[in-house]
Amino acid sequence: MKPKSIAIVGAAETTKLGVVPEMSELMLHADAALNAMADAGLGPSDIDGVATAGPWPTDVAHYLGITPSWVDGTMVGGCSFMLHVRHAAAAINEGLCNTVLVTHGESGRSRVGARGFGGGGATSLVGQFEQPYGIMGPTTMFTIPALRYCKEYDVGIEKLANVAVVQREWAHQNPRASLQDLTSLDEVMNARMIAWPFTKPMCCLVTDGGGALILTRADRARDFPQKPTYILGTGESVETPLVSQMEDFTTSRAFRVSGQKAFAESGVSHADVDHLMIYDAFAHLPIYGLEDLGFCERGEGADFIWERNTAPGGKLPVNTNGGGLSYMHSGMYGMYALQEGVRQIRGVAPAQISDVKISVVHGVGGMFGASGTIILGNEAP
Amino acid sequence: MAKGKKFSPVPTPETQHYWDGAKRGELLIQQCDDCSTHYFPPRPFCPNCGSRNVKVKKASGKATLYSYVISHMLRPGQEDPFAIAVVELEEGPRMMTNIVDCPQTPEALLLDMPLEVTFEEWDETITLPKFKPAGGATS
């Protein structure tokens, strides 16, 4: 085993996902954390590191009765949990703590004990230079670059819509998915318009739920009840809080930087990857992710999905839980992408791919504003 | 019509000149004296090289349509779907805006179409730069 290897030894989501009005946001964190601790055979006194986004680590540690010697409250949107995994690995290796709990919980739909959505108010750059033009949250911000992509690469809108169709095929195999019924290109194209060219099924769900992970040194990982999931490589970056100021509307700099770091650290080649999760807040994101992570050439991501390479039976299964479009999306979906990566490595996913050795989990935060990439493996590096 | 309070931006010391300019009917951008980069949004240093030797200058007001969505999510004062666009200024920087004097349809809003700046009084303190098709409204 390589020195300084880290493993995920506990992983779980909240007992219920979707509509959970009986739990506050903080309790969703705790419910997922308790499930992850049970998964790892640990109690609160065994945890000495806490990382979370949304509430402060203080809130989560106190609520769960944990006395941490290390905390991380990095908050860069939905991929914050990928960054927590990366930071936790570094902290454990530095001897700052031994066993880290990463939690997520969000009452995105029911809004019970929910914190407000971010944004710096009327004096922030978004408040001054984007908000006055009528943006209404991610559906009217994250979507803006897509049309430029379509023109640059001569991609039809039906190929954006197709992403939602393919991901529903995965959700169809997942009893915990919010939307499980198969859909068609016609249905997606003719659904209620949200922000042309995006119809409702091309935009993420808004649901309640949570998830938690427990990480420790890989040389301890065999002592836990579950098959370890090893961290092979990690990456992170940020670009801009303003979607209008993204360097290039056809590619994400944060995706590229984060992905390259993770692949370089892991030594994994793209051909070795058995399973891929790309945070899909909107239908164009898997296309950008496939290209910016290097699985496809620029401009070829939409056709790669159209040709069913990422669909059930395809050579590179992507978003096998159904994704943010069909499985669940609480607001900060990154945790659920990580959970599906762990399930696929453990071999226990509802739509299990046979013999997954390497899974790449890629997250986005803000509107192409941040990114985190985690490469998972079933064997110690 | 959607209900609620109209949102109004609040300038900071670094952006006050921009909003003052808009009120006078001028679109102000900035340029670095060291590396010549034009940039937006306003800040008192160059995002390309970090130099504080920067100046404010009036943009030509010419732009092209870079990308957009047509929002069906309406804010107070809006009754019909409308485009939220990003335009590329002749000098290079891009900015978010709305396209006015033009049907808010995919057929009328063509990427890379030429645009020119126009100004809309938003409230007592804020005037918003917007853009319209160059050379007058399209039918």
Ligand SMILES: [Zn+2]
């Ligand atoms: Zn400069």
